[in-house]
Amino acid sequence: MADTADMAGWACPAPLRDYQRIVLGHGGGGVLTGELIEHLFLPAFAAGSSTTRRDPTSAMADTALADTALADAAVLAVGGIRLAFTTDSYVVRPLFFPGGSIGELAVHGTVNDLACRGAVPLALSAGFILEEGLELDVLGRVAQAMGRAAAAAGVRLATGDTKVVERGLADGLYVNTSGIGLVPPGVDVRPDRAAPGDRIIVSGPIGEHGIAVLSVREGLEFGGDVHSDTAALHGLVAAMLAATVPGVHALRDPTRGGLATALCEVAAAAGAGIEFTESAVPVPPVVEAACGFLGLDPLHVACEGRLVAFVAAADADAVLAAMRAHPAGRDAVVIGSVTAEHPGVVVARTAFGGNRIVDRPLGEQLPRIC
Amino acid sequence: MCLGIPGRITEIWDDRGTRMALVDFGGVIRSVCLAYLPDATVGQYTIIHAGFALTRVDEDAARQTLAMFRELGLLDAELGAAEAEVGP
């Protein structure tokens, strides 16, 4: 029977060339996004700069520019104080999902980017791109959600902008928020400060936001409650810094690309390895179930109200206690540590005693059959 | 490969001649097509692929398989104990 499969004559597929146009994956927060920043934005923005960058992420904070592009927020020294500065655009579909809307995301996401530099958020801008035909009621609900979220977080929505594009040129509405925050004296939180020996703490269950959004897109329902975890984290960060200022080395909020991407980026920035115990990562059963069903890895699913902290070992207990005493960190847990071994590589220990390397997703997450 | 996930049938209906069901995958619920399991009933577990129920999970077989694995463990423990007894 089947005996004509030609061993010597196997044919090989053609290579996939670099994309000549933007594809969705460029916005996925994974490898394609990183390459866009490395190969397109940084060279263009840094024209004339003499900074050499061997590795896009290891050069983080070498210059203000690299810092801007690759850390959650840039820290700028201005007149004797240090300002954290960040921007983020929100294009989520659907606009409303279980547990929140694009409005809360637009406030929390930017506040959290500031918080991950240890900054106290001060003010946000809000830029709207609206599609002709958008119902005012929808815009009103989003704006009110932003107002409520900002008030709860204690930040001002201080300035804004509105543009309208023709019907069909946008998907309802997009929001951009930029934010500034004040970095308290002595606070120095950045990815490249993570160091061998640091304990790695995750502030709570992962993946709920991504699954809540995906559920609407994929027609899933949930028997139990699945809500986006969207939340502002600067209060939690303040509590951690109250426990120790120098011991909090690095913070990251694992949004697009999930916890795996956050860990990989810090490992690359710090030039250190990361080891964690897979079973220690808090994955809610319903996230596990939805990921199994759609063929996704929970480590790649976005959170919007969680952070991962890299804390000096001597301070880990105190920081963990401070996190657990705060509502946003009630379920905080140590998942692993930073190591001098295998720099730049993140390794998970499996429940069976093996290990595997954890990588960033390539682009966006798609449900698969196989 | 074929991603196949077990879930429990919670509801069955007819959509213009196509037998459909709601299936609960550990808290995640989705509608699936039951065309290939005409006898399936509410409460049964089934394996779903690409939105279709392909087979019933044989609960007795599952129990027996797990029991057999546990027996291996008992054997293992006995062997270990025996070794310990004759050991130094």
Added chain:
Amino acid sequence: MKYLTEFRDPELARWLLDAIAATASRRWTLMEVCGGQTHAIIRHGLDQLLADQVEFIHGPGCPVCVTPLEMIDRALAIAARPEVIFCSFGDMLRVPGSGTDLFSVKARGGDVRVVYSPLDAVHLAEAHPDRQVVFFAVGFETTAPANALAAVTARRRNLTNFSMLVSHVLVPPAMSAVATAPGNRVEAFLAAGHVCTVMGVEQYEPLVAEHRMPIVVTGFEPLDLLDGVRHAVEQLEAGRAELANAYQRAVQPEGNPAARKILAEVFTVCDRAWRGIGTIPNSGWRLADAWRDFDAEIRFDVGGLTVAESAACRSGAVLQGLIRPPDCAAFGTSCTPRRPLGATMVSAEGACAAYFQYRRLAPAGAAATPGSPGPAAGLQT
């Protein structure tokens, strides 16, 4: 989750591992046929834990990997047409044809949509009577019933704007090709459990008899895989070659009769080219003549489109189990999931991608670069 978590119990896994270690007098070479099994083996580190007893050779069990290039090019040509809504499973979007992929077609304005179920594509055809909805019907025997019912449903609902680009592949002929390939080292197969939920197990009897190799129908959870290995090793040690079912909770001997009936009606067996391997006789399904009005190849006249593949990688040898992914010089260097040279690196289920994603650390000293997946070593605790 019921029927998942129980089969991931580390303590029971330990006992199964002990049982395998106690049985094996030497290292045996097994092929797990299905890409999902490959992923589970590597993701859970089972190959490390069994390093002394078993060498796993990863099978051609990824329908996305083996879909022939010309079929991808046909898909790209159809998807680019303005009147078409092109529906595909998510894993197919990243697979390159001759220099481009469905993501790129979408970026250039093609209406490409990811569906979870083929019935979603039928619903799109109902919702858009002014558009042509085309579903890319790939997959093994597991996926074929779902795809067949899309055609049945479309006919029942008199949809004239629905068609399917069919590139189904069949597992037993591929296993036979592996077994008869010159230089084959595979001593036993772990057969793809979910394929068997549809087709049953009897079609493997002739393979066992002809090739004198154990075939163990195996599931996808860690305990299922270990039990499959245990069955295979016991047979090999005893010098037996039998058909065994280590996935009894899901696989009935006769498979799913209702599904097999519709498959026999909608599809006809045909020769099929496997990307990287070549044409295997009687290894595919196409739409049966009575269903050709749903054939997108005819409707869009792309059947004549043929292309040659450029030679660069060794995915064919990987798919046939002749080499392991890291044995290829391109692995992890010029060939990564970002820039795949071969089909096996393209799909998340492909053997090379599985190796790349879940690759191991090299022993201390050797840098942990993408090119050094290394065997079990490094940080194992």
